[in-house]
Amino acid sequence: MAYRQLLGGMLWHFEDLRSLLARASSLRSGDQLAGLAAGSATERMAARLALAELPLKAFLNEALVPYEADEVTRLIVDTHDAAAFAPVAHLTVGDFRDWLLSDAADSAVLAALAPGLTPEMVAAVSKLMRNQDLIAVARKCRVVTRFRNTLGLPGHLAVRLQPNHPTDDARGIAAAIVDGLLYGAGDAVIGINPVSDSLVQLEGLLRLLDQLITQLDAPTQACVLTHVSNTLALIERGVPVDLVFQSIAGTEDANRSFGIDLALLREAQAAALAQGRGSLGENLMYFETGQGSALSAGAHHGLDQQTCEARAYAVARAFKPLLTNTVVGFIGPEYLFDGKQILRAGLEDHCCGKLLGLPMGCDVCYTNHAEADQDDMDNLLTLLGVAGVNFVMGVPGADDIMLNYQSSSFHDALYLRETLGLRRAPEFQAWLEGLGVVDTQGRLLPVGPQHPALARLRQPLLA
Incomplete structure (x- = not known):
């Protein structure tokens, strides 16, 4: 048409x-x-x-990628909740924007609506929004998830502790973990991007993280961000796996370029659930996305990159993840050229994911050949904090020495928490208080060389 x-x-x-x-x-x-x-x-x-x-209904009648040729389209269509959609079924896209900004669309109403929205609907309405609209709407969407702690509560911000190392050196990774924990990071996940795909190497990293969490009785979860097929093989070997990670995209062809399909994700989710490692809940999938991934694979089917990104959130939503992370500036300036484009994309992704019912985080990041700098990232980080982002990254010095890109640091997350009055996951906060790392208000306490917390953290990691 x-x-x-x-x-x-x-x-x-x-x-x-x-x-x-x-x-x-x-x-x-x-x-x-x-x-x-x-x-x-x-x-x-x-x-x-x-x-x-x-009319919003138009998106139910015109598939952007043919139903017969794309399993993501089939997932979107087959899981659409018509009853949940009914309250807004009479609206146009413009009317929907106005309604989202009204007092009628509160947190409870938006949570009930989420199963009735398709990715194309939320992508469309986001295109009519100013940045402040994206912030205002996302702030009203609250998505709470649980594995060993509680993430996404109002007034809270979690941090992924990202201790990557260019050679997967265990002691280097351990030192970064100690650094991050002493800054109060790690409640979202302690997540390592490994250099190697060797199952032996991956197993060593997972056992290191499991030893840390077990011996410290830390209320958090671990993840080694390897391909889902590797994670399945590790589970079959009896290796302790908390979260199942996978990068995902918004079309079947793009996901195939990642070596995955929906059936493989379901198999991995079932295998991880069978381990029963969560103490508070069963949200155990961790997905990462990014605008431009489908285009870079030649699998965008003529869709703009933001609409493709929103369709990736339909894939994530089907698996009730603990964490969904838009790695907003990682792919490079070919897709998001400068700080302004990165900032806008981050706000769009966060808002669209939240409207669809996802626990959205953001890797506030850029590559060194993009027209962006750390001031641009400060702006996006602050705006996402106001918008109620579930989690951000904590990288030593904001410089990932393995992936070679710039992200947010432990200090940046601390700034955001202190400036906006945001708390850590409650179970993690109580644990840090018991260690003497923070006070009851969440503020860092001095930790010198003889502090008991340092000795306790170092024992399982640096021995």
Whole structure:
């Protein structure tokens, strides 16, 4: 179906819904690279005006990627909750934006609505939003998950402790973990990106993390971010696995480029659940996404990268994850050129994921060849904190020496918590108080060389 809009004395033509969504997107280099971006600000506004008049129901009748050819489309269609959708079924995309910003759309209402929304609906409405709209709506969406602690509570912010090492050296990783714990990081997960895919090496890292958590009785969870097939093999060997990690995308073809499909994810989830390692809950999947991944694989099917990203959240939602992380600037300037594009994408991803019912975090990051710097990341980090992001990254010095990109540091997370009055996961906070690392208000206490907490942390890690 074609769409037309009169603006600036011209009749603008959009050949189908994919084209309309792409032209309505905020400018980003990936869509320009794909030949999908609006050619001017006027064309972009014409697309947004046409999109605002589109009924939400239209997304139930026009598949952006054919149902017969794409299992992500089938997942979206087959799991759509018509009863949950009913309260907003009469709205246009523009009306939906206004409703989301109204007092009628409170946290409870949005939680009930989430199963009735499709990724394409939330991508569309986000294209009509200013940055402040994305923040205001996301802040009202609260998604709480549990494994060994409770994440996503209002007024809380968790941190993934990311102790990567360029050679997977156990002592180097352990030193970074001690550093992070003494800054109060690690309640989201202690998660290592390994250099090696060797099962022997992966097993060693997982046993190191399991030893840490067991001996310290730490209320958190561990993850080695390897391919899901490796995780399955490790579980079969009896290796202790808390969280199952996988990068995912918004089309079947893009997921195939990652070496996965929905059946493999279900198999891994079932295997991890059978281990019964969660003490508070069974949310044990950890997904990472990023705008541009489908385009980089040549698997975007003519969709703009933000709409593809939202479709990845449908995959994540099906598995009730503990954590979903948009690694917003990691793919590079070919897809998000500068700090402004990265900031906008991070706010979009967070808002869209939350509307779909996901526990969204964000790796506030950039590569060294992007037109961005740490000030840009400070801006995005602060805005996401205001928007109620579930978790962010904690990397020593904000410089990941293995993945070679810039992220957020333990200090950055501490700044955000102190500035906005955000707490750690309650179980983790109580544990840190018992160690003498923080006071009852969550503020760091001095920890010198003779502090009992340092000795206790070092014992299982650096022995």
